[in-house]
Amino acid sequence: MTTRAFNLVVCVAALATLAPRSARGSAADVFEHKVKPVSGQLYQKAGKLELTPLGSISLNDAFFTKYLGGAKLGYHFSEYFSLAVSGLYGTSGTTGSTSVCRTTCQPASSDQLNLVPGEIKWLLGAELAFSPIYGKLNVFAQKAVHFDLYVLGGVDLVNYRDVLASLQPGVTPGNATSLGGHLGVGGRIFLASFMALRLELKDVLYSVPHLPRGNLQTQLFAEAGLSFFVPVAHRDGQ
Template sequence: MRYALLLLLLAPGLALAQAEALENPGTTSAVQDRLYRMNHELTLGVGVLPADAYYKGYYAQVSYTYHFSDNFAWQVGRGAYSYNVETGLRSQLERDFGVAPTATAFEDEVEWMVGSDLVFSPFYGKTAILNSKVIHFEAFLLGGATVFKLNREGGFRPGANLGLGIRVFKSDTVSFRLDVTNNVVFAGASRIINIPTIQLGTALNFGATE
């Protein structure tokens, strides 16, 4: 009698558990594959060298990147030429204090640069804008080496760079990317300078799959 009463008390709970199991037999998680893939990438970009107190550089750059997979790529080569504009501080120093333009601080002005990078793209996603348009994007890290041609007596100087960026896909052949990097440059005589760059580019993708 005692066991029968216990079964009667447990029966509603068992029935409810069985009903829940039938309604929700299990959950399945799935990760959607990326829509756009890169292969041979040609990037045309414009950028700025914003950090130097004596000039601001505005540059144009072209680069080629080979993508081994969705996550790893090699920016085989990139080259940029900078158009430099003197700041008010530099003009004031030259006008009011007679500071020679060959002073050490002025020798760090970048004329052009070439380099190569490894690229790691661990993040890919998509988002909706006002529930009317879906955009696909990826975020990436890059690191490599750069050779700078500094003006006047600056000569050629090697540097190492690290940076990050984001890419927004327009189609399987066109995307837009923003790169932000910092170059640690060995400027000679045990002197190290930092040359940050900010670049916005249009990337053309050849051999793409969708």
């Protein structure tokens, strides 16, 4: 091979090597400043208090729909584990299932409602939560929504309108308190470093005595609230 031919081969090889890099560089220039890199866990909870004013409504109850309001205060030991206490108080209304139908349907009387459970007055609880999932969802071209998902479980003190063992016209039962517990799932949608929308679905279990078909009662609640995070411990990088 002559010197001229050898030099030609070297030039062609060099051009072949540089061409893809040039193309990649041009493609990168096109998307520069348009696609922003998404960082790791932007919104962190470890070492922070979380205060959540919230509202709660019962689901699929046969006799009473409960409307409760209150607050939850928790502390995040890490990004995964937290401990919280909560209190809820409210009112209730009868559902369509309380209509008595013999020949014509009519609302159940107060004496008849005194025979059925489910009229919860207030709840006090403590719970442990485990949050293994943190994610980001791109809803707009340059905007990512940050969220986390968690499971929870705890103990409750449940106050409810007591149930009469038999029909006693004119007798009004008092309130009773029972120790219970709850299990549930939840999630947060972070709106800022100090604020998040919080949603939960939990099942409360408690005992009501002298019922004809077992004492254990379960009540499903849906909760929604706005959380505020307050740092109480220094964390590196925060």
